[in-house]
Amino acid sequence: MPKVHVFARDHINTDEIIPARHLTTDVEAELAPYAMEDYDKGFVRRVQSGDIIVAGADFGCGSSREHAVWALRGAGVSAVIAPNFARIYYRNSINNGFLALECAGIVEAFADGDEADLDLKGGTITNKRTGQTLTFVPVPQFALDVQKAGGWLEYMKERDDAAAAQAAQGEPTHA
Incomplete structure (x- = not known):
């Protein structure tokens, strides 16, 4: 505690x-x-x-x-x-x-x-x-997501990596 x-x-x-x-x-x-x-x-x-x-x-x-x-x-x-x-x-x-x-x-x-x-x-x-x-x-969900990722840079890297993986599989990406 x-x-x-x-x-x-x-x-x-x-x-x-x-x-x-x-x-x-x-x-x-x-x-x-x-x-x-x-x-x-x-x-x-x-x-x-x-x-x-x-x-x-x-x-x-x-x-x-x-x-x-x-x-x-x-x-x-x-x-x-x-x-x-x-x-x-x-x-x-x-x-x-x-x-x-x-x-x-x-x-x-x-x-x-x-x-x-x-x-x-x-x-x-x-x-x-x-x-x-x-x-x-x-706490806005966005801030919780950034916290979970470990910070803004890590959050954006996760999003970029997910978008790249989708693109590599031919899936449409959403910004």
């Missing part, structure tokens, strides 16, 4: 998610040790694979760096849930197959360390300690 890490402040920016001094690579495993370093130095020692970040509004504001998504995913974070996101961070999340879920009241519903049950199909997250269930903005 994933644990929740609460970063309740609004406007957590990409410099706090992954400080610029560590932008020397695009390898998630190399970025991971520095995730949230300037906000919470102990975060990477506590986070486990599959854990969830609950954050305040406008998460991911600041620069457009994809490294912010890569660092969190590399650290094991499976999703960030916030009332809303900076648009560029939200789009980078989708493009990289990472879940950024919008949910009103999320910060008030969880305490650091609570366990959560995340139901993507049902569009709910439940606090296992309190039993409170919140509904989040549904």
Whole structure:
């Protein structure tokens, strides 16, 4: 069961998610040790694979760096849930197959360390300690497909490969 890490402040920016001094690579495993370093130095020692970040509004504001998504995913974070996101961070999340879920009241519903049950199909997250269930903005099927593929580039490669296989068999393709 994933644990929740609460970063309740609004406007957590990409410099706090992954400080610029560590932008020397695009390898998630190399970025991971520095995730949230300037906000919470102990975060990477506590986070486990599959854990969830609950954050305040406008998460991911600041620069457009994809490294912010890569660092969190590399650290094991499976999703960030916030009332809303900076648009560029939200789009980078989708493009990289990472879940950024919008949910009103999320910060008030969880305490650091609570366990959560995340139901993507049902569009709910439940606090296992309190039993409170919140509904989040549904994830578009397109974003789920991109996530399943591992990111936008992988998604497009799968589509291209499928179309090429159809064409090789003489089947009509649909764009």
